[in-house]
Amino acid sequence: MWQKLYTWLDERLGLGDMYANLLDRPEPKGNWWNTLGSASLFLFILQGATGIFLTVYYTPSPDHAYDSITYIMNDVAFGWLIRGIHHWGASLMVLVVFIHMVRVFVTASYKYPRELTWLIGVGLLLLTLGMGFTGYLLPWHQMAYWATTVGTQIAGSVPFLGEFILKALRGGPDLSALTLQRFFSAHIWMLPALLAGLIGVHLYLIIRHGESHFPDEED
Amino acid sequence: MNEETKKTISEKYERELQKGERFWPDSIFKDVVVSLGLFVLLLLLATFVGVHTPPKADPSDTSYIPRPEWYFLFLFKFLALYGQIPVLGKIEFIATVIIPGAAILVLTLLPFIEKSPYRHYGKRVLPISVMALFIVSMVTLTMIADIPTTSGTDGVYVAGIAQTIGGLVVPGLAFLGLFIMAFTLKQKAKKGMIWTTVIASVLMVVFTGLTLVYAPTVEAEAAEVPVTLPDQITAGQDLYSVHCVECHGDDGSVSVIEGVEGLEGEELTPINSRDVLYTITDSAMQEVIAYGRPTAGMNPFGKAYGGELTRSEIDYIVTFMRYAWDDRFEMPPVKPLYPALAEGEVPSYDVHIAPIVKRYCISCHRAGKENNNYLMGTYDEILHSGDNGPNVAAGDPESILLLTIQGTPILDDNGDELIGTMPPNKQLKADIIDVFLRWVMAGMPQTAEEAAALSTAPLPTPTP
Numbered sequence: 001m002w003q004k005l006y007t008w009l010d011e012r013l014g015l016g017d018m019y020a021n022l023l024d025r026p027e028p029k030g031n032w033w034n035t036l037g038s039a040s041l042f043l044f045i046l047q048g049a050t051g052i053f054l055t056v057y058y059t060p061s062p063d064h065a066y067d068s069i070t071y072i073m074n075d076v077a078f079g080w081l082i083r084g085i086h087h088w089g090a091s092l093m094v095l096v097v098f099i100h101m102v103r104v105f106v107t108a109s110y111k112y113p114r115e116l117t118w119l120i121g122v123g124l125l126l127l128t129l130g131m132g133f134t135g136y137l138l139p140w141h142q143m144a145y146w147a148t149t150v151g152t153q154i155a156g157s158v159p160f161l162g163e164f165i166l167k168a169l170r171g172g173p174d175l176s177a178l179t180l181q182r183f184f185s186a187h188i189w190m191l192p193a194l195l196a197g198l199i200g201v202h203l204y205l206i207i208r209h210g211e212s213h214f215p216d217e218e219d
Numbered sequence: 220m221n222e223e224t225k226k227t228i229s230e231k232y233e234r235e236l237q238k239g240e241r242f243w244p245d246s247i248f249k250d251v252v253v254s255l256g257l258f259v260l261l262l263l264l265a266t267f268v269g270v271h272t273p274p275k276a277d278p279s280d281t282s283y284i285p286r287p288e289w290y291f292l293f294l295f296k297f298l299a300l301y302g303q304i305p306v307l308g309k310i311e312f313i314a315t316v317i318i319p320g321a322a323i324l325v326l327t328l329l330p331f332i333e334k335s336p337y338r339h340y341g342k343r344v345l346p347i348s349v350m351a352l353f354i355v356s357m358v359t360l361t362m363i364a365d366i367p368t369t370s371g372t373d374g375v376y377v378a379g380i381a382q383t384i385g386g387l388v389v390p391g392l393a394f395l396g397l398f399i400m401a402f403t404l405k406q407k408a409k410k411g412m413i414w415t416t417v418i419a420s421v422l423m424v425v426f427t428g429l430t431l432v433y434a435p436t437v438e439a440e441a442a443e444v445p446v447t448l449p450d451q452i453t454a455g456q457d458l459y460s461v462h463c464v465e466c467h468g469d470d471g472s473v474s475v476i477e478g479v480e481g482l483e484g485e486e487l488t489p490i491n492s493r494d495v496l497y498t499i500t501d502s503a504m505q506e507v508i509a510y511g512r513p514t515a516g517m518n519p520f521g522k523a524y525g526g527e528l529t530r531s532e533i534d535y536i537v538t539f540m541r542y543a544w545d546d547r548f549e550m551p552p553v554k555p556l557y558p559a560l561a562e563g564e565v566p567s568y569d570v571h572i573a574p575i576v577k578r579y580c581i582s583c584h585r586a587g588k589e590n591n592n593y594l595m596g597t598y599d600e601i602l603h604s605g606d607n608g609p610n611v612a613a614g615d616p617e618s619i620l621l622l623t624i625q626g627t628p629i630l631d632d633n634g635d636e637l638i639g640t641m642p643p644n645k646q647l648k649a650d651i652i653d654v655f656l657r658w659v660m661a662g663m664p665q666t667a668e669e670a671a672a673l674s675t676a677p678l679p680t681p682t683p
């Protein structure tokens with residue numbers, strides 16, 4: 001019975017090929033530091049899952065954002081857990097992605113033929129930081145409000161373009177409902193879409209070139 | 220890179236694969252272990268540490284010190300330190316745009332900048348030294364991020380000097396040294412670069428330590444934000460007692476103001492009535508409190524209009540009014556103002572007197588109000604201040620405070636009233652008077668421990 005089902009699915013999906021091409025690959029001798037990339041991926045997926053749950057109750061308006069978060073924390077069943085994981089997961093993801101980058105740097109895994117993997121990696125690092133920056137404003141509390149005021153101000157200090165960048169980020173001269181709406185949209189649609197796309201390319205490249213081996217005296 | 224090298228690299232990789240493992244299950248196993256570990260860590264953090272919630276955003280409260288997420292702190296600190304540099308420090312965009320921009324550019328183009336085919340770290344001393352210095356600076360800057368860059372007073376500010384040296388001068392010089400060595404000494408520079416990195420890192424750590432040791436102790440503002448509904452209602456009631464009671468009465472029922480200078484006899488709609496509660500929405504109510512009713516005599520309370528209350532505080536007052544008076548809302552169980560006293564138990568300032576005073580006395584007994592200079596904000600003030608103070612004397616039932624709250628005015632030599640009964644317009648409930656009595660008679664203990672030591676048997680079971 002199971003055998004039949006598997007054959008049926010294999011014929012249409014090509015499960016056997018997938019196994020041969022994706023999973024049953026040779027790898028250089030592994031190292032625990034090499035788990036950080038997949039840990040980043042895991043955290044990204046976890047953030048996505050918990051984030052989707054949070055949008056069920058979260059309201060991106062200055063009048064309701066704070067209260068909706070309070071509601072999630074106190075009244076929604078397991079809301080505190082979902083928010084807690086998302087909150088700490090964000091910090092952890094930045095940390096893990098950064099250490100992943102440092103390990104790739106130390107083992108010089110960005111060299112031929114993996115230059116593009118690195119290039120895309122830098123994009124991933126910046127996007128992850130962008131997620132942190134936009135997500136921080138969403139609870140609309142004092143700390144976030146003033147940190148974002150200063151943060152956008154810093155972006156506004158770019159010569160010539162500063163004024164434009166500042167207005168584009170804030171949606172006006174000051175932080176307002178428009179800013180919150182913008183950050184929300186960036187945090188749940190634009191940045192994650194970009195991240196997911198780039199992670200896809202990143203992973204394709206890793207499978208294509210294989211994981212690099214740990215360098216020894218010869219390399 | 221020529222074809223020859225590429226071939227060598229590919230061949231070496233093939234040989235490594237021969238000696239290697241399978242992606243499934245070997246590598247995947249390790250990946251799963253680490254990811255699961257991180258997940259458990261997150262569960263623990265979410266459960267046992269939780270999420271700290273600062274008060275609601277308040278655009279009018281510009282005194283708030285902005286604090287970004289921790290992973291941006293090092294940039295904030297770098298900006299602050301950079302701003303100290305004479306002349307150059309005034310050109311802000313060098314620190315906000317040029318330097319971070321250059322760092323990101325170098326990071327991005329790294330594979331095209333460091334083109335040598337070598338991967339072993341012994342052959343990559345310069346890149347690894349630069350990265351190590353960078354990471355040490357990031358960590359040390361993050362650690363001193365909360366310490367003020369300048370002291371704002373004259374005199375030597377050791378923590379300021381230490382952080383400038385450790386956060387700016389040492390790493391700056393070390394980076395410079397590394398590059399000079401790399402480009403002048405070429406191959407022979409290895410040892411020099413390693414020593415530069417090690418010494419600079421040690422210095423940075425030492426100066427960070429100095430900064431932390433000599434940092435001025437800032438009083439951590441332990442302002443607890445009420446998060447649960449009952450806590451918010453209590454906070455709202457306390458604020459209401461301080462700011463609103465004199466005109467609206469402690470249950471909001473006042474319809475003719477009495478005893479308020481300039482508003483004597485002013486008529487108002489009782490704010491606990493349906494007329495007010497059913498017709499004014501929450502946000503309109505917040506506006507009324509923030510902006511006041513200046514024409515009718517109620518001054519603005521919102522910080523944005525020159526009052527003392529923040530947005531969150533106004534929110535709590537509205538929450539309190541709704542749950543206490545609006546019959547469409549059901550009051551959740553709220554913690555009593557103070558834990559009930561068992562027989563022989565002595566109340567303490569911290570646990571019993573402070574909340575009572577906050578609710579019933581502070582509205583008049585604070586700076587700027589008429590009260591014979593009797594301020595009741597702290598333990599010491601209650602014991603020592605007041606024109607006729609001290610108003611409490613250990614073990615003395617004739618203490619002024621005890622007499623006035625029991626309805627006995629204090630008369631001067633001519634028999635005129637010197638101090639009226641307290642609080643002036645209404646009598647405290649008997650159990651609250653009893654708390655004051657026990658407290659003064661037992662010698663006015665401040666902390667719960669002191670009070671417990673004074674209690675007589677039967678010892679009370681500790682109330683949480």
Ligand code: HEM
Nearest residue numbers: 034036037038040041101109117118121122124125211212
């Ligand atoms: C959302 C963030 C990221 C995800 C999900 C991710 C995912 C992964 C995964 C699963 C691997 C293979 C396993 C491993 O070597 O750890 C990997 C390898 C790699 N990553 Fe990332 N990564 C991220 C960010 C970065 C960043 C910030 C960089 C560098 C700037 C980077 C550069 C690389 C390179 C060069 C490799 C190949 C390493 C090798 O073959 O030894 N990645 N990444």
